[in-house]
Amino acid sequence: MKKNRMKFLIIEFLLLLMAVFFVWKIFDQNVAEPRIAVILPESGDKRWDALIKGMKQAAAENNVHMIICNTEEIDGPEAEREFIREQKDNDIDGFIIYPAPGHETENMLKKECGNKPYLLIADGLAVKEGKTASPTIQPDYREIGRWLGERLRTKKQKVGIIADWKMSEAVQAEICGLNEALEGSESKISWCIYRRKEQDIVERIKKETKADALVVLDAGILEEFGEQAENGTYEGAELYGVGYSLKTIALLDNGNIQGLAVPDGYEIGYKSVEEITKRIEHRSYKMQGYITEYQVLGKENFSMDEDLERFLYSYE
């Protein structure tokens, strides 16, 4: 009799446990959405339009609350550290970060983010032996460099390169691709300069030998040169480069830029939010880096075809 009573109590306990589980599931659905902080330099800049649109779309699909930090230029790891700390106090579950230039950025990110997952959306980290361990969502910069090189090797010309930070893995990959494409051609890289803070780049290149083509790997500088060309204040070498904004495409459309590679910001944004959401929802999930698409546009054959229209829709 006692044994039977015991059995009943165990069954009742198990049933109650299950009932509690389902009640918990009912209330579990009302839990707050995961919060993701996005740290981009000059967050209001037009070049992030597609990226942010992709992020917003993925955030809506995955029920994630996204906070885009309002930033000015982030010129080094120290500035980025401040933003990370500020957001950590803001009860953030994960970070999507455009890494600041600097040798200490990677260590700073590991230290500051601590147990909060973070994902990089372009590899601006310093070149080290091998690749960085942090998962990164970015286009194949080497392929982009190779495409630019292919366009430059069609005729004999001197090439000058302008980039933002020498030690960036992305910049190194682009230059490497460029070199590979130019190898065996009559075109030669004459010089390569890296932008410094507060530096007038137009004045800086005047000190270099005259180049027939400029490869601008810094989207901001490319826009600057393109705009000057549009206004007639820049004359000289043909402009090639990597741009993210609609403005750079319009500058190419207007004939001010000769060749342009546009990484798919929408895809970078969308994939990054999707990936970090998986990590936040499942602690055991190991985040993966992705190679994203990019659009290549040449001045001579530019036309508003369906493919380009679809690509530009992400800027709308």
Next chain:
Amino acid sequence: MKDRKRKPDSRKNIALNIQSIILSVLMAISLVTIIVMGLLLYHRFKLALEKTAVDNTEATVEATVDRLNADLLDIRQILNGANYNIVQQFDISSREFSEQFSLLYETNSDKIQSLALYDPKGNLIASEPVAAEKKNVKVQTQEWYKNAEDAIENIHFSTPHIQELFEDGSYRYQWVVSLSRYVDVNKGETPETGILLLDMKYSVIRDVMKQINDCSGGIYYYLTSQDGEMIYHPRGTELNRGLFEENSLDAAKYEDGTYEIRSGGQNETVIVGSVAYTGWKMIGVVPESVQAANYKNFRYYVFATILVLLVMLLEGNQLVSRKISKPIRELDASVKAHEAGGKPDIYIGGSSEIRHLGHSVQKSYEQIEKLMDEIIRQQNERRKSELDALQSQINPHFLYNTLESITWMVEAQENEAAVRMISELAKLLRVSLSRGKTIIPIKDELQHSRSYMNIQLARYKERFKTEFRIEEEIENCCIVKLVIQPILENAIYYGVGNMDEDDGGMIIVSGKKKDEDILITIEDNGMGMREEVLENILTDNSKVPKHGSGVGVINVHSRIRLMFGEEYGLSIESEPDEGTRVTIRIPAIPYTPENAEALELQKYIQRRPGG
């Protein structure tokens, strides 16, 4: 007869007590009822949710179609206004034309991106806002131009596209929906034709669609052309990149109404509404996953409620089953206690049926007890009468035989021997009578045996010898009277009686205690018995030769067993020409008046453990 192995009774293993049966039945009924009710409730709720979602979507689609109709009607009216009130009214080179053209644009600049008039060669005649044409633009190759040329009576709506006509200093691309129509142009005296183009801002459609999609809770709305070409989709960018799939081609083929289709690997309900004039289809999609998310929450409520109800019912049913079965269990326990030998009162309580049952069982037990007492009394009486009958068989034989011997002695003038004989007979009769008692001390029985043997020795002229080897401690134990003498009688008749004096006939009577029993052995070295006689001597009265007293050992055996039980009695060993040994086994019961009386009344044996 076949050797049949009996299977274990499987029913025994699943035998349940009444409480378990009642509980099981109640639980089964409760469980089935709750589950059925839960499922019905869930199904009803699911249908209601589906209906609500579909109804809401239908209402939204209808309202949005109305709004789009109104907006597009406005745009068409602007285009018609430009055609009938400006292009056909004024000379295109006149100032009024430019002013009216500009005024129309300015008035509607929130809706239209540009207004332009082209001649049949594709040259720009007029445009608002005034802007430089893009280099290398060939309007004749653009869809809106070709459509206007192909069907001159109609206003043509293009799908959204980037405007590729004018320079834009803002470094932006404008998304527009182009409305074009073939128009008659008033150019001085000569009537000419042209293509009137109105580029409607895509935001006119996008804002309406975005508004309904922003707070739709998983349900979404999109707009396609009648060919299934996407005009607006909330996940348009994902569609362009293959990150999302939409079965717009199928959906666009449907007439207005509600349909179930399969898209992107899941079922969805689509509500189709047509936008007037353009043939565009406004489609509201209720994905199965959205419905499922709504059901999921309710499913948890149903599960939690069922489980809580089950726990409560389990406890309640247990209480009810315990209450119902309690009188039966009490009755069962009292019956079991009764069966175990106790004499508790049979439980009488609970409902009237159980009370009646209790009363019946109680009455039955009382009757059984009465009957048992009666049977025991009758059995005792029967035993007594059997014993009496057996003893009454003995007495006449003894008397007859002994008197016959005395007669022979008197006839033979052996007076002393006759006197001794009579004296021994007197002792023998005294023991035989024993005041009518059946149980006597062993020493009296031995005295009886000695008297008997003395008489027989006298009769048989001392041709054999007798020896008594009795342990003293057994002399004061109980024995059924007259059990040794018949055996001695047989030992004489079948053993040593016919032997010569020289043959050394010998009868030894020995008695000893072994464990809790007494063994009295009567051993002779006479002719012994054949095996067949030995086999039947204790079982078949009819086969025992009727010599001597006429009382077979079987009678002695029966009397001992009747008095002391089946495990007691005689055992006989015999070898032809070797002799016979008869052993009497009786329990060692000290002779006291109480024990003797108890044995007489057959109560002593019943009281003994295992008796």
